[in-house]
Amino acid sequence: MTQHTPEKTSENARDEEREGTGVSRRRLLGTASAAGVAGLALGGAGGAYAHAATREDPPTALSTLGSRSVPFHGAHQAGITTPAQAHGHLVAFDLAPGAGRKEAAALLRRWSDAARRMMAGEPVKGGRGGADTGIALDAGPSSLTVTFGFGRTFFGRTGLKDRLPRELAPLPDFSADVLDKKRSDGDLWVQVGADDALVAFHALRALQREAGKTAKPRWQMNGFNRSPGATSHPMTVRNLMGQVDGTNNPKQSEKDFAEKVFVPEGGSPEWMAGGSYVVLRRIRMLLDDWDERSLAEQEKVIGRRKSDGAPLSGGKEHTKPDLEKRAKGTLAIAANAHIRVAAPETNGDAAMLRRPFSFHDGFRDDGAPDAGLLFLAWQADPLRGFVPVQRKLDRGDALSPFLRHEASGLFAVPGGPREGEYVGQRLLEG
Numbered sequence: 001m002t003q004h005t006p007e008k009t010s011e012n013a014r015d016e017e018r019e020g021t022g023v024s025r026r027r028l029l030g031t032a033s034a035a036g037v038a039g040l041a042l043g044g045a046g047g048a049y050a051h052a053a054t055r056e057d058p059p060t061a062l063s064t065l066g067s068r069s070v071p072f073h074g075a076h077q078a079g080i081t082t083p084a085q086a087h088g089h090l091v092a093f094d095l096a097p098g099a100g101r102k103e104a105a106a107l108l109r110r111w112s113d114a115a116r117r118m119m120a121g122e123p124v125k126g127g128r129g130g131a132d133t134g135i136a137l138d139a140g141p142s143s144l145t146v147t148f149g150f151g152r153t154f155f156g157r158t159g160l161k162d163r164l165p166r167e168l169a170p171l172p173d174f175s176a177d178v179l180d181k182k183r184s185d186g187d188l189w190v191q192v193g194a195d196d197a198l199v200a201f202h203a204l205r206a207l208q209r210e211a212g213k214t215a216k217p218r219w220q221m222n223g224f225n226r227s228p229g230a231t232s233h234p235m236t237v238r239n240l241m242g243q244v245d246g247t248n249n250p251k252q253s254e255k256d257f258a259e260k261v262f263v264p265e266g267g268s269p270e271w272m273a274g275g276s277y278v279v280l281r282r283i284r285m286l287l288d289d290w291d292e293r294s295l296a297e298q299e300k301v302i303g304r305r306k307s308d309g310a311p312l313s314g315g316k317e318h319t320k321p322d323l324e325k326r327a328k329g330t331l332a333i334a335a336n337a338h339i340r341v342a343a344p345e346t347n348g349d350a351a352m353l354r355r356p357f358s359f360h361d362g363f364r365d366d367g368a369p370d371a372g373l374l375f376l377a378w379q380a381d382p383l384r385g386f387v388p389v390q391r392k393l394d395r396g397d398a399l400s401p402f403l404r405h406e407a408s409g410l411f412a413v414p415g416g417p418r419e420g421e422y423v424g425q426r427l428l429e430g
């Protein structure tokens, strides 16, 4: 598996897509049961066995979930089209005073090396004397991905203003914004995703240690999705409002997918070839209000059935919504339904790949959950993706009264590294 198709979110699809480099479920189960645990050599990247804690320990047999690995190298960074994992950490770092281009390049080199190793299930420095911290020692890679991006402020701090992409222009203000500046933006951005919570934390901790004196965490957000295997049939993930969320994402099988999501070879700036721009919004959901609405009201707000995500114009989850359909003179999908207002066909084809994590950070002073969506939208150009759609949603979307946009970020995520390269090398050394 090199790249995953975002529309294939079922357990079977994930198995199938991960067979390329990981170990397929069939092979894994066959091998593990036939050979037993102790008799087998340690698996390498994505192998069926985790690293033994000591030389004497027999290797630990891994489940399908633990053994899956995602390649670090490729045309695009991992963590964009990879099916969203069960656990996610988003962290922004600011360069320390005095750290410039040279220090940033050395950091990206260290981070890339650590990410490559951890994504292959290998130990990394982090503990005393360069030992691994041991947090993920008996686990496999568990579909770990680490994705790196650059914020607008990075370019001024490193003397690279002449390489600042025009796409990183500050996002406009939206009327629904109640943004906390301290939890927004940042020089550097890291997304960690894994299907195991300890593997995800291990990676986060190792990267934070590697940042050393060069960069300090500015903010961190933690998110989650459903665990692979938790549903018995293929089903797009649900968000904390209970809706099936992600149905009408661009599909990798569509011929204009890459054009929508990635900067093309020969595009500008050159160092962003194969890269993408990610918009992050921490969107708190007013769940106490939402959960009091009837099922019919909730479905009208979105324009889809809550049970299976089918459009209110009829059909199944993946049936194309009929925006013109009327029943007894009334639009089946209301004029302000979220899917109508957000749809590419009502926004000059504005498109983005949504790959969010849910979050829950406890309860607020008023007793309401501090919970919602870490909305992540990936696109080749935010001015042709997120911005026009959010402008339109801002003007009259039935979902907006139930949401508060509390933090925001826009980052340039360069293309994937070639063998021997580190992420961002073409920017920092080009």
Ligand SMILES: C=CC1=C(C)c2cc3[nH]c(cc4nc(cc5[nH]c(cc1n2)c(C)c5CCC(=O)O)C(CCC(=O)O)=C4C)c(C)c3C=C
Binding pocket: 239, 241, 243, 244, 245, 246, 247, 248, 249, 281, 283, 285, 302, 304, 309, 321, 338, 339, 340, 342, 343, 344, 352, 372, 373, 375, 386, 389, 390, 393, 403
């Ligand atoms: C600016 C872009 C968008 C924001 C912000 C946004 C927030 C948001 N959305 C949901 C729930 C759903 N969104 C759905 C579809 C959908 N949403 C956007 C854009 C934004 N959403 C788009 C482009 C689409 C696809 C529209 C289409 O072409 O049909 C859906 C329906 C299922 C699906 O297609 O994913 C749901 C449900 C929440 C809860 C939320 C903020 C917290």
Ligand SMILES: [Fe+2]
Binding pocket: 338, 342
């Ligand atoms: Fe949406």
